[in-house]
Amino acid sequence: MRAVQLTEIGKALADADVSIPRIGSSDVLIRIAAAGICHSDARYRAGISKLDRLPLTLGHEVAGRVEEVGSGVTYLSAGDRVCVHYLIHCGNCEFCMRGLEQFCRTVQMIGKHREGGYAEFIKVPGANAFPLPDEIPFEVGAIMMCSSATALHALNKARLEPSESIAIFGFGGLGFSALQLARAFDCVDVYVVEINPAKLASAAKMGAIAIDARAADPVEQIKESTAGRGVDVALELIGSAKTMHQAVLCLAPLGRAALVGLTTELMSIHPYTELINKEAEIIGVSDHLATELPALVEFARSGKLRFPSDTLRVVDLDATQINAALDALRDSIDHVRTVIIPSSDE
Numbered sequence: 001m002r003a004v005q006l007t008e009i010g011k012a013l014a015d016a017d018v019s020i021p022r023i024g025s026s027d028v029l030i031r032i033a034a035a036g037i038c039h040s041d042a043r044y045r046a047g048i049s050k051l052d053r054l055p056l057t058l059g060h061e062v063a064g065r066v067e068e069v070g071s072g073v074t075y076l077s078a079g080d081r082v083c084v085h086y087l088i089h090c091g092n093c094e095f096c097m098r099g100l101e102q103f104c105r106t107v108q109m110i111g112k113h114r115e116g117g118y119a120e121f122i123k124v125p126g127a128n129a130f131p132l133p134d135e136i137p138f139e140v141g142a143i144m145m146c147s148s149a150t151a152l153h154a155l156n157k158a159r160l161e162p163s164e165s166i167a168i169f170g171f172g173g174l175g176f177s178a179l180q181l182a183r184a185f186d187c188v189d190v191y192v193v194e195i196n197p198a199k200l201a202s203a204a205k206m207g208a209i210a211i212d213a214r215a216a217d218p219v220e221q222i223k224e225s226t227a228g229r230g231v232d233v234a235l236e237l238i239g240s241a242k243t244m245h246q247a248v249l250c251l252a253p254l255g256r257a258a259l260v261g262l263t264t265e266l267m268s269i270h271p272y273t274e275l276i277n278k279e280a281e282i283i284g285v286s287d288h289l290a291t292e293l294p295a296l297v298e299f300a301r302s303g304k305l306r307f308p309s310d311t312l313r314v315v316d317l318d319a320t321q322i323n324a325a326l327d328a329l330r331d332s333i334d335h336v337r338t339v340i341i342p343s344s345d346e
């Protein structure tokens with residue numbers, strides 16, 4: 001089958017001809033209909049995030065049709081439309097037993113620790129394939145499995161309740177989903193903090209209260225709009241100590257700041273005035289859980305989570321086109337996501 005692989009760190013991905021994976025009894029073979037190209041793939045190619053082995057087929061955002069089913073998989077049949085949970089876990093360890101597979105001792109991510117979705121077929125455990133309703137296009141099913149799933153996990157970790165208020169710092173891929181999901185949670189006041197005018201305009205168009213961080217201190221602006229109260233939940237999606245601190249500062253009493261963006265910078269807070277006195281919480285958020293995916297799929301099926309066609313661009317399963325998409329991702333400022341749709345050459 002055709003695949004596009006990373007063969008050397010810092011080099012362009014290359015077209016490859018590899019064998020179709022052979023499945024075990026608990027696996028399914030999926031004929032890939034769509035695979036999302038993600039920021040993390042650009043980081044693997046550049047060597048910023050480490051990979052254990054090369055060559056490797058990248059791609060962790062996958063949807064397609066079941067081609068072949070292992071004898072032990074009873075809940076899926078050939079032809080089923082599915083989307084794929086990218087964390088493959090043992091199912092038996094202390095964390096897997098509690099449904100917290102992102103901490104599994106032997107967790108493997110597809111397209112990072114094992115072969116991914118820049119290919120015609122992928123093998124995954126049957127438990128990682130989730131039914132994809134007909135109403136959801138394959139390309140949406142694929143890209144939902146990364147940033148939207150993590151945005152949902154962040155809202156769950158922050159224990160967002162209907163009618164609470166939320167501030168979202170950063171309106172990239174995660175923010176685009178987080179805003180829609182916060183509204184699906186019946187959040188009334190959703191603030192989006194950004195410095196990019198186009199993103200502020202698009203957040204406002206999608207029903208958010210846009211906070212332009214260039215105009216004035218975003219914390220002051222949020223405090224002013226909430227009569228000094230602050231918000232119940234703040235999501236930090238940028239990965240900067242400054243905005244993480246702002247996320248804590250804009251909290252109301254009993255507020256929760258969920259930190260999703262990645263940084264190695266140090267963040268300092270005043271424990272008494274900024275945390276203890278308000279009984280505020282700072283919560284770390286990493287990846288997402290299999291148990292959250294059915295709800296995510298339902299949000300997409302019911303139209304509460306949408307990716308309009310002008311936010312999706314399609315490329316073929318072709319190294320030149322994929323490398324160009326990865327180059328563009330490094331400095332992208334819009335919400336356009338690129339999805340690989342392998343052309344069938346049978």
Ligand SMILES: [Zn+2]
Pocket residue numbers: 038039040060061146147
């Ligand atoms: Zn991704």
Ligand SMILES: [Zn+2]
Pocket residue numbers: 089090091092093094095096097101103104105106
């Ligand atoms: Zn485990």
